[in-house]
Amino acid sequence: MTAADSSAGTSPACGDCVLNNVSNLRELGVSPAGHDIVAAVAGNPNTGKSTVFNALTGLRRHVGNWSGKTVDRAEGGFEYRRRRYKLVDLPGTHSLLSTSHDEDIARDFLLFGRPDTTVVVVDATRLERDLNLVLQILQITDRVVCALNLVDEAERNGLAVDSRHLARELGVPVVPMVARRGTGMTELLEAVEQVVSGAITTRGKRVQHRDNRLEQAVSRLSEQLEREFPGVANTRWIALRLLEADPRVERAVADGTLGELSTAATLAAPPGGNTT
Amino acid sequence: MNRSTILDEAARLRAELDDDFRDGIVESLYAESSRITSTTLSHRDTPARTTWDKLLDRALTHRVWGFVVMGVLLFGVFWFTIAGAAAPSGLLSTLLVEHGHGWLTRLVSPLHVPEWLTGLLLDGVYLSTAWVVAVMLPPMAIFFPLFTILEDFGYLPRVAFNLDRLFAGSGAHGKQALSMMMGYGCNAAGVTATRIIDSRRERLIAVITNNFSICNGRWPVLILMGTVFLGKLVPPAFAGLVAAGSVVTVAFLGVLVTLLVSWGLSKTVLRGETSVYSLELPPYRPPRIWWTLYTSLIDRTLKVLRRAVTMAAPAGAAIWVISNVTITETSLAGHLAALLAPLGWLMGLNGIILLAYVVAIPANEIIIPTILMLTLTLGPGLFAADSGVLLELGAAETRTVLVRAGGWTLLTAVNLMLFTLLHNPCGTTILTIWHETRSVKWTTVATLLPVGLGIVVTSLTAAVARSAGWV
Numbered sequence: 178m179t180a181a182d183s184s185a186g187t188s189p190a191c192g193d194c195v196l197n198n199v200s201n202l203r204e205l206g207v208s209p210a211g212h213d214i215v216a217a218v219a220g221n222p223n224t225g226k227s228t229v230f231n232a233l234t235g236l237r238r239h240v241g242n243w244s245g246k247t248v249d250r251a252e253g254g255f256e257y258r259r260r261r262y263k264l265v266d267l268p269g270t271h272s273l274l275s276t277s278h279d280e281d282i283a284r285d286f287l288l289f290g291r292p293d294t295t296v297v298v299v300d301a302t303r304l305e306r307d308l309n310l311v312l313q314i315l316q317i318t319d320r321v322v323c324a325l326n327l328v329d330e331a332e333r334n335g336l337a338v339d340s341r342h343l344a345r346e347l348g349v350p351v352v353p354m355v356a357r358r359g360t361g362m363t364e365l366l367e368a369v370e371q372v373v374s375g376a377i378t379t380r381g382k383r384v385q386h387r388d389n390r391l392e393q394a395v396s397r398l399s400e401q402l403e404r405e406f407p408g409v410a411n412t413r414w415i416a417l418r419l420l421e422a423d424p425r426v427e428r429a430v431a432d433g434t435l436g437e438l439s440t441a442a443t444l445a446a447p448p449g450g451n452t453t
Numbered sequence: 454m455n456r457s458t459i460l461d462e463a464a465r466l467r468a469e470l471d472d473d474f475r476d477g478i479v480e481s482l483y484a485e486s487s488r489i490t491s492t493t494l495s496h497r498d499t500p501a502r503t504t505w506d507k508l509l510d511r512a513l514t515h516r517v518w519g520f521v522v523m524g525v526l527l528f529g530v531f532w533f534t535i536a537g538a539a540a541p542s543g544l545l546s547t548l549l550v551e552h553g554h555g556w557l558t559r560l561v562s563p564l565h566v567p568e569w570l571t572g573l574l575l576d577g578v579y580l581s582t583a584w585v586v587a588v589m590l591p592p593m594a595i596f597f598p599l600f601t602i603l604e605d606f607g608y609l610p611r612v613a614f615n616l617d618r619l620f621a622g623s624g625a626h627g628k629q630a631l632s633m634m635m636g637y638g639c640n641a642a643g644v645t646a647t648r649i650i651d652s653r654r655e656r657l658i659a660v661i662t663n664n665f666s667i668c669n670g671r672w673p674v675l676i677l678m679g680t681v682f683l684g685k686l687v688p689p690a691f692a693g694l695v696a697a698g699s700v701v702t703v704a705f706l707g708v709l710v711t712l713l714v715s716w717g718l719s720k721t722v723l724r725g726e727t728s729v730y731s732l733e734l735p736p737y738r739p740p741r742i743w744w745t746l747y748t749s750l751i752d753r754t755l756k757v758l759r760r761a762v763t764m765a766a767p768a769g770a771a772i773w774v775i776s777n778v779t780i781t782e783t784s785l786a787g788h789l790a791a792l793l794a795p796l797g798w799l800m801g802l803n804g805i806i807l808l809a810y811v812v813a814i815p816a817n818e819i820i821i822p823t824i825l826m827l828t829l830t831l832g833p834g835l836f837a838a839d840s841g842v843l844l845e846l847g848a849a850e851t852r853t854v855l856v857r858a859g860g861w862t863l864l865t866a867v868n869l870m871l872f873t874l875l876h877n878p879c880g881t882t883i884l885t886i887w888h889e890t891r892s893v894k895w896t897t898v899a900t901l902l903p904v905g906l907g908i909v910v911t912s913l914t915a916a917v918a919r920s921a922g923w924v
Contacts, residue, residue: 223735274479302736304494308486330736335497343493357741384485388477394466401459419463421475427463431456 202366203256204235212254212263214373215290219283219314220298221307222269225326227251228356229298229365230266257366260373265292271306273313274421281425287317288411289429294372296365298324301331301338301353311347312384316414319381322368323351324361348380383413394420406435506737513608514734519615526608527704530599532697535680538591545590549583569777577773578766584822585765586758589673593754596672600638601749605740609634614734616708623712624719625662626655626728633659633711636666637704640882643668644889654725658715660886661899664878665711667704670761670817674873675700677821681852682866703870710875714902761818768812768819769826776830787831800908801868801915801924805831805859810872815880820873825851828859864924868911875907 220226234253251266267283287295297314299307311323325340344351350368354361371377386392398416402409409415415435418426429435471477512518557575603609613630620629628650636643640663647659667675679699684692719725775785783791786808793811794804809823855861877900878886887896918924 305486305490308489309482312482312486330738337495337497339493339495343489346489346493357738382485384481386478386481388471388474390470391474391477394470398459398463398466401462405456405459416463417478419460420467420470421478422463422467427460430459433456 202233204233212261214260214262214294215265215292216262216369216373217265217267217286217290217292217295218298219267219287219295219310220269220324221271221300221303221310224269224298224300224303224307225356226269226298227266229296229324229326230264232356232359232362233262233366234264258370260370262369265290270310272310273317285425287314288414289434292318292320294320294322294369296322296324296369298326298356301325301328302334302336304338312382315347315349315381316383316417317411319349319379320372321347321349321379321381322365322372323347323349324356324365325351325353326356328353329355329358329360346382348382350377350379391420402430409435509737510611510734513611514614519611523612523615524701524705526603528697528701530596530603531676531700532693533599534592534596535676535684535696535700536693537595538676539680541591542587545587546584549587550580553583554580572777573770573773577769577771579769581765581769581772581819581822581826582762584825585761585818588677588821589761589818590754590758592673592676593669593758594750597669597749597754598746601745602740602742605738605745607735607737610735619712620715621727623716624727625658625715626650626652629655629659629662629711629715632663633666633708636663636668638669640664640666640668640878641885644882644885647889652725652728654719654723655728657890657895658718658723660889661718661895661902662711662714664882664899664903665707665714665874667707667874668817668879668882670879671820671873672700673818674821675703675870677851678866678870678873681855682861682863685852686863699870703874706871707874710906714906760816764816765819765822768815768823771812772823772826772830776827784830786827790827790831796908799915800872800911801864801918802872802911803859803865806865806869806872810876814877817873817879824859825854828854862924864915864918868914871914872907872911875903875910877901877904 218226218230230251230253233255235255253264253266255262255264265286267286268280270280270283273280273284273287286292295314295318297311299311311321314321323343325338325343328338331338338353340351340353350372352361352365352368354365356362368377372379386395395413395416398419399412402412402415406412415426415430419430426435513522554575557579558571561571561575610631613627613634616630616633617627620627629647631649632643632646635646643663643666644660647656647663650656650659676696679696680692683699684696687695719727772786775789778785780788789811790804790808792804793807797803797805797807800807805827806824809820809827812823813820855865859865877883883896883900886899887893890896890899
């Protein structure tokens with residue numbers, strides 16, 4: 178468990194009140210110096226990732242109603258309940274399996290950057306499409322909070338999403354929200370905080386492969402990877418990438434960077450031993 | 454067990470698996486998300502909104518009407534910008550240029566500052582900065598929010614959708630329509646946005662042609678030329694319409710040139726297959742007007758303005774210096790303009806305009822102030838201006854200055870609009886292109902190809918206009 182960063186970030190008295198969650202949020206803009214927690218924002222294109230990002234960091238980057246507006250990682254920071262977060266806005270991707278530059282950025286960060294938590298923004302009106310990505314991310318990490326965005330749009334389209342059922346299925350918290358209006362922001366922050374602090378134990382859905390031989394091959398490779406690189410969390414997923422002959426992952430195994438990244442400081446230094 | 458044996462093991466296990474085991478992985482994922490969706494999502498009544506969405510989409514992405522709507526909307530945006538910006542521009546010009554300069558001069562005069570210093574700071578730096586603010590702030594404050602509202606509503610992806618087919622036809626990637634639309638904001642951003650294109654060949658095409666999207670810094674040049682020259686050809690009642698029409702024409706010409714150059718590149722140096730791509734149309738979302746006004750003011754207007762000012766200040770100083778350093782009784786600027794004059798004449802422009810383009814390489818935003826300042830300095834002394842000093846000049850008097858001191862004709866104005874579309878990318882964009890391609894060769898191509906095209910096109914229009922006896 179990470180201790181609160183320092184007294185420098187103490188909020189004013191009423192901000193400490195448990196009932197007053199939003200005032201526990203302090204936007205830090207682009208200078209998240211000395212953060213404890215690294216959180217990533219991922220999701221399909223045009224689901225509202227950048228809106229969530231802006232709402233949390235207080236940055237006023239313009240976000241357009243576009244597919245693929247963010248092509249690089251954007252970073253910002255905020256402070257919530259005395260933890261300083263560095264938030265990384267990843268480019269929108271449909272999957273982590275393909276190889277375009279923006280998908281690489283998203284995937285590499287989730288894999289090698291090892292964020293303490295990942296907020297996956299899901300468009301409630303396109304649930305099935307977006308769940309494909311959620312499930313893929315859950316193969317890499319289960320420290321995930323699912324932000325079910327645009328529930329107002331879904332409602333207008335006559336769709337009702339049972340978010341509690343969805344949470345049970347995915348094994349991670351699901352927060353219904355309308356990021357454009359700030360609805361559900363507090364709940365999202367709470368969920369993120371609980372995942373980070375270990376108050377909620379997530380059990381991310383691991384998709385079983387129907388093909389038995391594939392399942393066996395994955396387990397076999399995964400065991401070997403664990404022996405060679407102790408501490409790498411998502412060996413099953415890496416095993417799968419190796420079976421698919423993903424050149425980047427192959428390189429990371431061959432030159433040992435996979436192992437280094439699991440122990441040493443990564444893209445952003447992870448906090449000392451929080452809940453893992 | 455070591456690393457290479459893991460890779461060998463992976464290869465061995467891979468060989469044992471079916472060839473299509475990848476499909477199996479994807480299928481497992483899809484089946485799972487489909488199952489979860491079916492148990493999570495319930496449909497209530499049939500929504501009325503979807504049909505409204507579909508109707509709108511049918512009109513906005515129609516093969517014919519889609520383009521008609523595109524033209525009308527763009528035209529409306531420019532007309533509104535031109536009509537709305539005139540008054541505040543005049544006001545700012547009177548305040549900052551006419552009075553502001555006088556006040557500052559009187560304020561400084563008792564301090565006995567050396568003349569060269571006041572010249573450099575007040576006449577050079579202050580005036581060019583004031584000019585940029587007066588000319589650029591009002592149109593930007595109107596144009597950017599309007600454009601942003603269209604973007605938020607979800608219209609721009611529809612434009613990209615309409616253009617997608619044309620891009621595929623020209624051998625480029627459909628996603629180039631997206632990076633091109635970004636270029637209409639800023640070319641450096643547009644070049645970065647080409648990252649969404651996977652194939653290197655198609656990405657290079659998108660990078661090289663992005664400059665044909667008119668960026669923030671170039672809109673004011675077009676709007677000013679359209680207003681003071683083309684708008685003046687018709688009775689005042691129609692001036693705004695003609696001015697807006699001319700700007701839209703240049704913007705569409707930009708799309709046309711993008712397609713033609715993309716086609717040319719894909720048929721010559723960048724040959725290859727066109728990738729298949731499906732563009733997803735985002736849902737329409739009601740724009741948040743106040744939020745949009747706020748963010749586009751902060752994000753675009755002020756950012757562009759700050760850049761213009763930071764660029765205009767040193768450029769103003771540079772202009773003052775080259776106007777006041779004399780060699781053999783002519784200023785440095787005079788020598789340079791004279792050197793560029795023959796090429797300028799060939800292109801239907803003049804030496805001063807070309808010199809301004811050289812000075813303005815760091816940022817397109819300062820072209821108009823630079824041209825005006827140099828014209829006043831180097832032209833016949835009709836306006837009793839000191840060297841490098843711009844005085845008492847409202848937007849309305851711009852035409853008089855350019856026509857009388859600069860000898861401008863309609864051809865000059867039209868060719869300046871064309872050259873604004875077809876010239877080298879600004880310094881920031883060139884740097885971005887280098888960062889993205891890491892290739893001196895392609896950066897050079899992306900820099901010189903547009904300016905070469907500009908020289909050819911303007912020379913042609915000049916030759917035609919002259920042989921037809923229009924000028």
